[in-house]
Amino acid sequence: MAGIDLESFASIREANIMKLKEFKQNGGKVVGRYCTYTPNELILAAGAIPVGLCGTSEKPIPAAEEVLPRNLCPLIKSSYGFAATDTCPFFYFSDFILGETTCDGKKKMFELMQEIKPVHVMQLPYADYEHALDMWTEELRRLRKRIEDEFGVKISDDDIWKATDLVNRETVALKALCDLNQSDPPYLSGIDLLTVMWARSFNCDHEELISMLQELEKQILASPADPAKSGARILLTGCPVGTGTEKVIKLVEELGASVVAMENCSGYKTLELQTEQSFNDPIVALAHKYLNIPCSCMSPNPYRMELLDRMIDDFQTDAVIDLTWQACHTYNIEAFEVGKLVKSKGLPYLHLESDYSNSDLESLKVRIEAMLEMVEK
Numbered sequence: 381m382a383g384i385d386l387e388s389f390a391s392i393r394e395a396n397i398m399k400l401k402e403f404k405q406n407g408g409k410v411v412g413r414y415c416t417y418t419p420n421e422l423i424l425a426a427g428a429i430p431v432g433l434c435g436t437s438e439k440p441i442p443a444a445e446e447v448l449p450r451n452l453c454p455l456i457k458s459s460y461g462f463a464a465t466d467t468c469p470f471f472y473f474s475d476f477i478l479g480e481t482t483c484d485g486k487k488k489m490f491e492l493m494q495e496i497k498p499v500h501v502m503q504l505p506y507a508d509y510e511h512a513l514d515m516w517t518e519e520l521r522r523l524r525k526r527i528e529d530e531f532g533v534k535i536s537d538d539d540i541w542k543a544t545d546l547v548n549r550e551t552v553a554l555k556a557l558c559d560l561n562q563s564d565p566p567y568l569s570g571i572d573l574l575t576v577m578w579a580r581s582f583n584c585d586h587e588e589l590i591s592m593l594q595e596l597e598k599q600i601l602a603s604p605a606d607p608a609k610s611g612a613r614i615l616l617t618g619c620p621v622g623t624g625t626e627k628v629i630k631l632v633e634e635l636g637a638s639v640v641a642m643e644n645c646s647g648y649k650t651l652e653l654q655t656e657q658s659f660n661d662p663i664v665a666l667a668h669k670y671l672n673i674p675c676s677c678m679s680p681n682p683y684r685m686e687l688l689d690r691m692i693d694d695f696q697t698d699a700v701i702d703l704t705w706q707a708c709h710t711y712n713i714e715a716f717e718v719g720k721l722v723k724s725k726g727l728p729y730l731h732l733e734s735d736y737s738n739s740d741l742e743s744l745k746v747r748i749e750a751m752l753e754m755v756e757k
């Protein structure tokens with residue numbers, strides 16, 4: 381696959397709207413999803429396409445606020461706003477919506493969304509609960525049945541194993557690309573990293589995405605890393621960030637530093653997780669994988685601290701920025717533990733709370749600038 385560059389990833393969303401339209405016209409089925417706990421493998425095994433629907437635009441928020449409270453996370457309001465105004469083609473093409481009981485705001489939002497489209501909600505247990513694995517395995521079986529009934533198909537174990545192999549390979553390719561930034565200077569800017577990572581949820585063809593990622597990695601390695609990117613190395617953690625909500629990454633890079641890694645859901649959070657093929661039952665294998673996701677909705681959530689600890693070292697991090705979207709209680713509270721960890725490693729830590737507007741750009745800039753002054757480089 382020749383001629384792959386970052387622009388190819390930036391245009392994935394637009395290109396895939398047309399592909400999805402054609403797929404639907406030919407009788408294809410689409411499942412809309414909002415969270416990394418979604419077992420894409422089950423959707424792919426049914427011959428359907430999973431698409432990401434997380435809202436990253438401020439535009440539909442006023443419409444959402446006609447129904448939802450204003451002091452709610454902007455990600456939820458944006459997502460609901462797109463649904464309510466029917467302005468997201470990916471939502472429009474979705475045959476049903478797959479929700480999950482992660483944070484309170486999202487699970488209550490799904491109750492309202494059922495008035496717009498059919499919604500299936502997965503009941504997610506806390507990973508630490510002794511019956512969690514059994515409960516989550518049953519939830520995945522319930523989802524398998526729902527997809528089969530909804531789309532009139534039979535999902536065989538073999539179909540699921542094939543899909544797990546595909547998703548495992550895609551995860552390896554994504555991780556390899558992210559890991560390029562362990563080098564100093566980094567190969568990719570934070571904005572480039574986000575462009576690639578965010579594009580994946582809009583892609584209909586996973587084999588094609590894997591080839592694109594592998595080709596991009598080859599091309600990046602063929603040219604030397606840019607020494608101009610040798611400023612402070614920042615690790616971004618906290619709430620998911622997407623194209624349209626990248627203001628903190630932009631500010632960091634305008635101030636001469638580089639976001640070398642993102643621990644959040646739009647970044648590295650799930651990239652170490654593979655579906656183990658040694659299980660007899662693919663549903664049990666998937667349950668093990670997805671229950672390990674270190675989201676702040678889990679209580680407790682020790683793997684996030686372990687992951688962050690390792691990432692800080694592996695990516696030669698100089699400072700950590702923890703971004704909480706306004707009214708996201710779980711990430712906001714977990715920021716205390718993250719701060720403790722980062723400070724124990726002798727690094728500057730900055731916790732930012734923001735929303736999707738640009739009204740706080742100046743104050744964010746001042747705070748980031750002050751933190752960068754503390755970085756020893």
Ligand code: SF4
Nearest residue numbers: 414415416482645675
């Ligand atoms: S942060 Fe948690 S709730 Fe949000 S997408 Fe990630 S796993 Fe899902």
Ligand code: SF4
Nearest residue numbers: 453455483619705708
């Ligand atoms: S950012 Fe926080 S409040 Fe918003 S959807 Fe994710 S977990 Fe929920």
